[in-house]
Amino acid sequence: MDATSTLTLTSPAVGAEDGKLGGALSRVDGPLKVCGQARYAADFHLPGLTHATLVQSRVAAGRLRAIDTKSAEAHPGVLLVMTFFNAPRLPEGGQAGIKPPAGRTLSLLQDDRVHYDGQPIAVVVAETLEASRQGARLLQVEYDQEPPQLDFEAAKAQAHPPKEAQGQEPDSRRGDVEAAWSQAAHRLEATYTTPLEHHNPLETHATLAAWDGDQLTLWDSTQYVHGVKQTLSQRLGLQAEQVRVVSPFVGGAFGSKGSAWSHVVLAAMAAREVKRPVRLVVERTQMFGPVGNRPFTQQQFRLAADGGGQLTALEHRVHAETSRIEDWIEPSALISRFLYACDNVATTHRLVPLNVGVPTFQRAPGEATGSFALESAMDELAHQAGLDPLEFRRRNHSDFDAGQQLPYSSKSLLACYDQGAQAFGWSQRNPKPRATRRGDVLVGYGMATATYPAKRLASEARATLLPDGHVRVQCGTHDLGTGTWTLLTQVAADRLDLPPARIALEIGDTALPMAPVSGGSMTAASAGAAVHAVCELLRTHLAELAVTDEASPLHGVPHELIELREGRLRKTDEPGRGETLESLAARHADIDLQVNVRATPGPDAEKYSKHSFGAVFVEVHVDADLGEIRVPRIVAAYSVGNLLNAKTGRSQLLGGIVWGLSMALHEHSLRDPRYGRIANANLGEYHIPVNADIPDIELIIVPEDDPHIGPLGAKGIGEIGITGVAGAIANAVWHATGRRIRDLPISLDSLLHAQR
Numbered sequence: 001m002d003a004t005s006t007l008t009l010t011s012p013a014v015g016a017e018d019g020k021l022g023g024a025l026s027r028v029d030g031p032l033k034v035c036g037q038a039r040y041a042a043d044f045h046l047p048g049l050t051h052a053t054l055v056q057s058r059v060a061a062g063r064l065r066a067i068d069t070k071s072a073e074a075h076p077g078v079l080l081v082m083t084f085f086n087a088p089r090l091p092e093g094g095q096a097g098i099k100p101p102a103g104r105t106l107s108l109l110q111d112d113r114v115h116y117d118g119q120p121i122a123v124v125v126a127e128t129l130e131a132s133r134q135g136a137r138l139l140q141v142e143y144d145q146e147p148p149q150l151d152f153e154a155a156k157a158q159a160h161p162p163k164e165a166q167g168q169e170p171d172s173r174r175g176d177v178e179a180a181w182s183q184a185a186h187r188l189e190a191t192y193t194t195p196l197e198h199h200n201p202l203e204t205h206a207t208l209a210a211w212d213g214d215q216l217t218l219w220d221s222t223q224y225v226h227g228v229k230q231t232l233s234q235r236l237g238l239q240a241e242q243v244r245v246v247s248p249f250v251g252g253a254f255g256s257k258g259s260a261w262s263h264v265v266l267a268a269m270a271a272r273e274v275k276r277p278v279r280l281v282v283e284r285t286q287m288f289g290p291v292g293n294r295p296f297t298q299q300q301f302r303l304a305a306d307g308g309g310q311l312t313a314l315e316h317r318v319h320a321e322t323s324r325i326e327d328w329i330e331p332s333a334l335i336s337r338f339l340y341a342c343d344n345v346a347t348t349h350r351l352v353p354l355n356v357g358v359p360t361f362q363r364a365p366g367e368a369t370g371s372f373a374l375e376s377a378m379d380e381l382a383h384q385a386g387l388d389p390l391e392f393r394r395r396n397h398s399d400f401d402a403g404q405q406l407p408y409s410s411k412s413l414l415a416c417y418d419q420g421a422q423a424f425g426w427s428q429r430n431p432k433p434r435a436t437r438r439g440d441v442l443v444g445y446g447m448a449t450a451t452y453p454a455k456r457l458a459s460e461a462r463a464t465l466l467p468d469g470h471v472r473v474q475c476g477t478h479d480l481g482t483g484t485w486t487l488l489t490q491v492a493a494d495r496l497d498l499p500p501a502r503i504a505l506e507i508g509d510t511a512l513p514m515a516p517v518s519g520g521s522m523t524a525a526s527a528g529a530a531v532h533a534v535c536e537l538l539r540t541h542l543a544e545l546a547v548t549d550e551a552s553p554l555h556g557v558p559h560e561l562i563e564l565r566e567g568r569l570r571k572t573d574e575p576g577r578g579e580t581l582e583s584l585a586a587r588h589a590d591i592d593l594q595v596n597v598r599a600t601p602g603p604d605a606e607k608y609s610k611h612s613f614g615a616v617f618v619e620v621h622v623d624a625d626l627g628e629i630r631v632p633r634i635v636a637a638y639s640v641g642n643l644l645n646a647k648t649g650r651s652q653l654l655g656g657i658v659w660g661l662s663m664a665l666h667e668h669s670l671r672d673p674r675y676g677r678i679a680n681a682n683l684g685e686y687h688i689p690v691n692a693d694i695p696d697i698e699l700i701i702v703p704e705d706d707p708h709i710g711p712l713g714a715k716g717i718g719e720i721g722i723t724g725v726a727g728a729i730a731n732a733v734w735h736a737t738g739r740r741i742r743d744l745p746i747s748l749d750s751l752l753h754a755q756r
């Protein structure tokens, strides 16, 4: 395959059952990846390739006074130093953000303002990576500094509501929280915080930009090829047809790659200047600033229940930091609007702008942080009410989404509670905290509810019968490492009753039919539904061709009597009568054998509240003297509609749980309160779990049939795994030690501090 052709992947031969939906088809991209032949954005090579280094601001607020580029330009191999002072002017100043996730407020060297430490302020392009890095080091930047606003508490005075919270109103209110609060038997008032975190997929962001006349091609690590195309054409003043974005493989994304950030446009600008292809790889330390983060949240709760353990009041007020250049809200309170039955609920979201990088979607944005706070508060109130935390949740189970005023399309949360508790042995929990000890170790059990919306967007797809009887399936969606290559192969194989090895799949390219952002856990539901529909259409189309073709043995058969089985069209009640796809293809020109669809969510989409649910049970061991926390055991039960691939689906859920543990106990970007620089912008000091930190995780998939969710019956599994886990761990730590830690991550020192 040369750099400019679209990648086609076909599964190795496997048993027919593996290709069915729900089967455990192994990754069709596995062999390429294992052999090092899967090419990611930075692996592509073009003649005349040059290398770019992104240069970042070293102050958090102010103006660029001057940048001395002379030594950099004199360095051997340096081809271009692009700064505000010489960068080409873009139409509309390049700052008018289009709606996320397709585009964000970018820093494209169009003005001299500095809004945060780490903001892109220059790009150095050279013959080699080494020369571009050295050139970047040789820049002399002078700033007119201004005092940055980095104090969350001080800036809270100017907090403002966002325009929306992930498509919903930022504030909500039902019933009368004040009245219910004043009459309640049990009350909890508590504040929880979650820290600044940065996405660190194994593959950092990377872009290769190449111009051919007025045509721009980008090889980009992205969750949204069509969104990158839109952003690039808008920012550079091009027609959409002038831009192509290619992204066959992505080495992890998690929301950070849902938006096209500054470096993508800067690479294209630089390539136009040097008139050669430019490769720009974001360095690991650069992942901590100009490409999004999960913002710090402060979540204030008032939660009350009556004497029977029924929730009577819930108030969830969220303050989250954002940048000074763009409002982006972590919508942590959305889950409080529906997760439990409660008549009196008030939620608010407020933004606290600081001189920091723009925050963004990070795996289960809102639910991951919000479920930590809500599930901690539920645990605290259960204890106060003298109820087992699981029993407390059962009593407050909601059969109806009172936030949206909609019935659930399906909900199997009670079964998740039951099956998870059973497998975990929850009934053995001693209700008294700090009462279970094994030697020097305090043992704690904790649990929490998990949930994530089941969303779907319109997607297109194309299917073509090839002369050799293979079917080419094309869809401009993406595989972030999540298994899309495999899953879509499986959907097509299942629908066409072909072995997976006869599906030739193409994804990850704007030359392919439009698909939405691969975010929000909706790729299977969106692109999967399009592939499902296009395969159904192809089958009908081929049957139609056969029955109207005098040369076909099926000529004249009513097409409701035609079925496609094992590569043959045949008459349902006379299976011997029929023909193979190859023989049909041999008689028809290519143009006849291609179908296109645009699959949109049906009318049911608006009539139901659609969510996945789950229950997470955790055991923790805490060293009584040293506060060291170990997690020996996690059991999690999920109801996610149909699980489409038993192998990749399991991996997705496990990955989410691991990240939940990481959120609970490890991750924390430390920002210098004076200068706004991230002090641990590397994977040595930004803590993440290693294998030794991860226990055996038992997954239970609760079967669920959801007739309203889409043709595949799948709810999406990318994000629910992270939700609930941090809450369950915090609750288990409390149960083990009697210490309630309300600020993540829970560390040794926070625990020892709480013991004093």
Ligand code: MOS
Residues within 6 Å of the ligand: 223, 253, 254, 255, 256, 258, 361, 362, 363, 364, 365, 518, 519, 520, 521
């Ligand atoms: Mo996800 S945070 O929508 O990639």
